[in-house]
Amino acid sequence: MPYIHTGWLCLIIIICIWAHIINSFVFFRRNLERLEKHLHGVSFISKNRDFYGESFFGKEMRQIFVILVIVMPGIFKKQEIINRATIDNVPTPLRNSVIAIFTSMNFIALGLGSLYYFRL
Amino acid sequence: MSRAYSFINDKMQGDNTIKSRLGASNKFDTLNIHIRNRVVMPGEMVIVPDSSTPSCTLEEAEFMRMAQHVSHQISHNSLGSDGLAVKHYDVLQRMLGHASLGIGAVSGSWSNHLTAIEKTLDDIQKLHKLSLTRGTPIARQEFINQRQVLFARLDEQLKGVARWGSGLQNRGSIKKMLGISTKSYLHTGEMRDYARRMEGIARTAKLLKHGTAVGIGLNVMASGLEVKEACSVGREEKCERAAYVETAKLVGGVGAGYYGGKFGAVGGSAICAVVFGVPTLGWGALACGIVGGAAGASLGGKAGEASGAFLGEMLYEWRP
Numbered sequence: 354m355p356y357i358h359t360g361w362l363c364l365i366i367i368i369c370i371w372a373h374i375i376n377s378f379v380f381f382r383r384n385l386e387r388l389e390k391h392l393h394g395v396s397f398i399s400k401n402r403d404f405y406g407e408s409f410f411g412k413e414m415r416q417i418f419v420i421l422v423i424v425m426p427g428i429f430k431k432q433e434i435i436n437r438a439t440i441d442n443v444p445t446p447l448r449n450s451v452i453a454i455f456t457s458m459n460f461i462a463l464g465l466g467s468l469y470y471f472r473l
Numbered sequence: 474m475s476r477a478y479s480f481i482n483d484k485m486q487g488d489n490t491i492k493s494r495l496g497a498s499n500k501f502d503t504l505n506i507h508i509r510n511r512v513v514m515p516g517e518m519v520i521v522p523d524s525s526t527p528s529c530t531l532e533e534a535e536f537m538r539m540a541q542h543v544s545h546q547i548s549h550n551s552l553g554s555d556g557l558a559v560k561h562y563d564v565l566q567r568m569l570g571h572a573s574l575g576i577g578a579v580s581g582s583w584s585n586h587l588t589a590i591e592k593t594l595d596d597i598q599k600l601h602k603l604s605l606t607r608g609t610p611i612a613r614q615e616f617i618n619q620r621q622v623l624f625a626r627l628d629e630q631l632k633g634v635a636r637w638g639s640g641l642q643n644r645g646s647i648k649k650m651l652g653i654s655t656k657s658y659l660h661t662g663e664m665r666d667y668a669r670r671m672e673g674i675a676r677t678a679k680l681l682k683h684g685t686a687v688g689i690g691l692n693v694m695a696s697g698l699e700v701k702e703a704c705s706v707g708r709e710e711k712c713e714r715a716a717y718v719e720t721a722k723l724v725g726g727v728g729a730g731y732y733g734g735k736f737g738a739v740g741g742s743a744i745c746a747v748v749f750g751v752p753t754l755g756w757g758a759l760a761c762g763i764v765g766g767a768a769g770a771s772l773g774g775k776a777g778e779a780s781g782a783f784l785g786e787m788l789y790e791w792r793p
Contacts, residue, residue, distance in 0.1 A: 359783055359787075360786070361787075363725070363781070363784040363787070364787075366780055367721075367724060367725050367729075367781065367784065370725075370728045370777070371728050373732065374728060413735065414762070417735070417742055417762075418742070421739065421742060421743055425743065429746055431746070455739075458732075462736050465733075465773065465776050466772075466776070468780060469775075469776035469779060473780065473783060
């Protein structure tokens with residue numbers, strides 16, 4: 354495998370981070386309400402909406418729970434059983450976009466962690 | 474060998490009181506010009522001079538500069554006599570550091586949580602006022618029942634880590650904790666201590682809400698200062714290099730700090746939901762968000778700054 358200069362790796366990771374931040378910001382700005390509407394069957398999603406409100410950071414916190422409910426509904430089984438049908442209520446393109454955001458989040462974290470640990 | 478040191482004043486008191494307590498010399502007045510002849514606010518720096526020399530040392534000059542800056546910040550941000558900034562200094566410092574950029578989501582929700590506490594306190598105060606003006610035995614029983622409900626809600630809101638920033642210690646009876654008593658209310662017609670606490674909570678909530686913006690501001694300022702310092706040395710090469718490195722560090726640190734905070738908050742919430750089965754609202758969720766967000770932001774910010782610095786060096790080497 355060819356050696357890639359650490360500077361290039363840093364540039365790639367910083368671009369990826371900013372692209373991810375901007376992408377997810379735009380996506381959730383447009384679709385957060387829609388996603389929450391589709392997930393109305395999950396009681397804590399609507400409670401979260403009321404609790405965290407419409408502020409910028411309130412929306413950020415709501416996003417976190419929307420992502421977790423769509424990607425890993427099983428983790429909330431101690432709090433509430435989330436049916437597969439509830440998740441299927443969300444249109445496929447929206448669901449796939451959320452999964453893509455979550456996946457890219459993990460890849461970037463892995464990349465940044467590896468870069469820091471092995472090269473910096 | 475004696476040397477100068479400084480400490481943070483923890484309560485409102487006159488400068489003469491501090492001076493006589495320390496048994497300080499005239500040099501104390503010269504060094505503490507920022508607090509001379511006035512009441513010293515909690516959070517302000519007090520410099521204890523180096524008694525081995527009558528002249529001002531470099532260290533003392535540095536302390537003076539810092540102390541003046543701190544005093545300016547305290548008066549500018551109206552961080553007044555309640556000592557809130559000192560009491561929650563450790564928390565606020567974490568909120569405002571470079572890594573704090575990413576815990577914006579948590580600070581926002583924490584601020585919401587404090588606003589909810591403020592609302593409960595407000596309800597308790599309203600209930601006190603209303604029932605004591607009515608004064609009948611039935612009204613009194615109703616008042617006690619309603620107050621019990623509100624106290625239970627407050628108790629829940631102040632569990633564990635969730636009381637951070639509220640300035641309230643959840644120990645003993647709630648009445649005692651809040652410093653309210655029906656008797657004192659009847660005498661004075663108001664709950665002074667209570668109003669002071671509420672004001673303090675409102676101010677912390679406001680500070681938290683703006684925590685990320687202040688964090689970004691501090692980062693930009695720190696980078697600007699680094700560049701300015703490098704440029705003031707007079708070597709053009711060093712100045713240009715600092716501009717490249719510090720700018721890239723800022724871009725990397727801010728982005729990765731914010732991203733890391735969000736990633737940490739997602740991870741923290743998920744782990745808590747699985748391992749501890751904490752509810753998605755309330756103190757448990759807040760604690761998980763704070764811990765996850767702070768850890769993620771701190772690591773992300775650090776890695777992002779390191780990446781930025783490396784990238785800056787590379788761009789500087791490759792500049793045309």
